[in-house]
Every structure is written in structure tokens, then in C-alpha cells.
Amino acid sequence: MNIGIIGLGLMGGSFSKALKKYSICDKVYGYARTPKTIEKILELDLVDRLLPLDELKKECDIIVLAIPVDSIIGLMDDLKDVDDNTTIIDMGSTKEIIVKNIPQEIRKNFVAAHPMTGTEKFGPEAAIDYLYEGKAVVLCDLEENDELHKQRAIDIFQQIGMRIIYMNSKDHDIHACYMSHLPHAISYSLANTVMNHEDPRSIIALAAGGFKDMSRIAKSSPDMWTDIFRQNRNNLLKSIDLFEENMKDVRQMIEKEDYKSLKEWMKKANTLHEIL
Ligand SMILES: NC(=O)C1=CN([C@@H]2O[C@H](COP(=O)(O)OP(=O)(O)OC[C@H]3O[C@@H](n4cnc5c(N)ncnc54)[C@H](O)[C@@H]3O)[C@@H](O)[C@H]2O)C=CC1
Numbered sequence: 577m578n579i580g581i582i583g584l585g586l587m588g589g590s591f592s593k594a595l596k597k598y599s600i601c602d603k604v605y606g607y608a609r610t611p612k613t614i615e616k617i618l619e620l621d622l623v624d625r626l627l628p629l630d631e632l633k634k635e636c637d638i639i640v641l642a643i644p645v646d647s648i649i650g651l652m653d654d655l656k657d658v659d660d661n662t663t664i665i666d667m668g669s670t671k672e673i674i675v676k677n678i679p680q681e682i683r684k685n686f687v688a689a690h691p692m693t694g695t696e697k698f699g700p701e702a703a704i705d706y707l708y709e710g711k712a713v714v715l716c717d718l719e720e721n722d723e724l725h726k727q728r729a730i731d732i733f734q735q736i737g738m739r740i741i742y743m744n745s746k747d748h749d750i751h752a753c754y755m756s757h758l759p760h761a762i763s764y765s766l767a768n769t770v771m772n773h774e775d776p777r778s779i780i781a782l783a784a785g786g787f788k789d790m791s792r793i794a795k796s797s798p799d800m801w802t803d804i805f806r807q808n809r810n811n812l813l814k815s816i817d818l819f820e821e822n823m824k825d826v827r828q829m830i831e832k833e834d835y836k837s838l839k840e841w842m843k844k845a846n847t848l849h850e851i852l
Pocket residue numbers: 582583584585586587588607608609613641642643644645647651667668669670690691692693694695696697698699700702797800804
């Protein structure tokens with residue numbers, strides 16, 4: 577079995593490393609567009625060979641899309657002519673709009689997946705060993721898939737050490753919003769708030785663990801996250817409203833010097849870590 581990966585950045589490059597580590601397939605092929613990325617992928621030896629898209633479609637039993645969520649939709653038309661036995665798996669962070677855009681010709685082949693693991697780094701150099709091990713992957717709307725494609729996706733993620741969670745794409749986007757997309761919006765906001773107020777020398781001299789923890793994901797790729805925020809816009813707007821309510825609450829408690837309520841509010845937040 578051959579597997580083709582379109583997009584060899586953090587997710588695609590790390591996936592290739594996992595496939596090789598567990599000897600899951602005969603060959604891992606890749607497709608990349610820009611000369612600079614191609615050069616990096618070859619230098620890092622991330623795949624057995626890079627192929628033009630048409631060749632990759634012919635050579636591979638499974639094609640993995642590890643590109644930004646709008647690019648996944650943009651590429652779908654080029655995949656309409658794959659063989660009935662070719663499985664397509666996307667790794668996008670959003671699912672509802674992607675699923676809605678899958679052309680009918682490949683709906684049974686196309687498995688919508690979201691690995692719940694990653695880092696703030698991007699590009700081929702960001703690819704790491706063990707990114708997927710022990711982590712969860714959400715598979716969405718599997719009732720729309722042929723048994724062959726569904727089972728292949730389940731098998732491959734389990735073989736690289738992942739736990740499978742099943743969900744419909746609408747619910748997925750709501751949960752992904754609160755667990756991932758809202759935290760990224762908050763981290764970008766915090767980074768900009770602090771940079772607007774503090775000069776770089778103070779930031780270097782004074783940044784402590786808490787600020788570094790909360791701003792780490794503000795280093796994430798603006799290309800990737802603009803697409804995600806656009807695709808999950810409605811859920812994100814609602815979650816920002818709810819977050820603003822909490823900011824208003826804390827503001828009011830401080831303004832009124834209501835430290836008793838403030839402490840209770842903080843104690844409630846502490847309980848999150850009994851779950852995590
Ligand atoms: N970064 C993360 O932690 C996670 C990302 N994801 C999703 O995985 C996907 C990939 O993300 P990353 O690997 O982090 O991004 P990345 O930026 O590290 O890699 C994406 C690669 O795809 C290439 N690319 C973009 N459009 C392309 C196209 N049309 N054809 C061929 N190559 C193309 C880019 O040049 C880049 O090398 C995204 O859909 C993202 O939402 C999912 C879970 C975690």
C-alpha cells in the first residue's frame with residue numbers, strides 16, 4: 577500500500593514520520609508546490625519521493641490532505657477523478673464547511689478527520705516524531721463513507737497510536753471552537769495587548785511562565801488560522817461573546833472591590849484542572 581501526503585508541514589511531515597516509524601505502508605509519496613518547500617522536504621528526507629499531483633493520485637491507495645482548511649476545499653475538484661478504491665483523508669481543524677463542499681463523486685472516499693494534536697510551529701521543519709502517539713483524532717460523519725474507506729482511516733490512525741472519537745461535523749466545530757479556536761483568538765489578543773503597552777526590552781526582561789504559557793499559541797501560522805476563523809466564524813463569534821461576559825464579570829468584581837465573589841469565581845476556574 578502507498579500513501580500520498582499533500583502538504584508536508586507540521587501535520588503532514590509528522591504523519592509521514594509516524595507511517596515510516598510503524599512501517600505502515602510500502603511508500604510515502606508527497607506533493608508540494610513551492611520550490612522553497614520542495615527543497616526543505618527533500619533536505620529533511622520527509623517522504624520517499626515527491627510526485628506531481630496526477631501521478632500521486634495514480635500511485636496512492638490513501639491520500640492525506642494536510643494543508644490549510646481553505647486549500648482543502650480548493651483542491652477537492654482536482655481529486656474528483658480518483659479511483660473508487662482511493663481513500664482521501666483530510667486533517668483540517670474545521671469540519672462542517674469542508675464536509676459540505678466535498679463533491680458527490682468522492683463523498684464515499686473522503687474521510688473528514690481532525691487530529692487533536694499539534695504545536696504552534698509550522699512548515700516542514702516543524703515536523704516531529706511522536707506527534708500523534710496517545711492523542712485523539714475526531715472522525716466526522718462516517719455514515720457517508722464506504723466501509724473500505726472508513727475502516728482504512730480508523731486502522732491507520734490506530735496504527736500510529738491514536739484514540740478515535742466519532743462526532744458529526746456540526747458538533748465537532750462547536751467543541752473545536754471552545755477547546756482550540758477561542759483559545760487561539762485569546763492568545764493572539766493577549767500578545768497584541770501586551771505589545772501595544774510594553775516595549776520589547778521590558779517583555780524580554782519580565783516575561784514569566786504564565787505570560788509565556790498563555791502567548792505560546794500566538795506564534796501560530798496566520799495563514800492557517802485566518803482560514804480556520806473564517807470557516808468557524810459563527811461559533812467563534814458566539815464564544816467570543818461568552819468570553820467577553822467573563823471579562824466583564826471579573827472587571828466588575830475588581831471595580832466594586834468584591835474580593836469574596838472574585839475568590840469564588842477563581843475557585844470555580846481552578847476546578848477545570850480536576851478534569852484535565
Ligand atoms: N498546526 C496544528 O497544530 C494543527 C493543524 N491542523 C490542520 O492541519 C492542516 C495542516 O496544518 P499544518 O501542518 O499545521 O500547516 P503547515 O503550514 O505546517 O503545513 C501546511 C503545508 O501545506 C502547504 N500547502 C498549502 N496549500 C497547499 C496546496 N494547495 N497544495 C500543496 N501544498 C499546500 C504549505 O506550503 C505548507 O508547507 C490544516 O488544515 C490545519 O488546520 C490540525 C490539527 C493541528
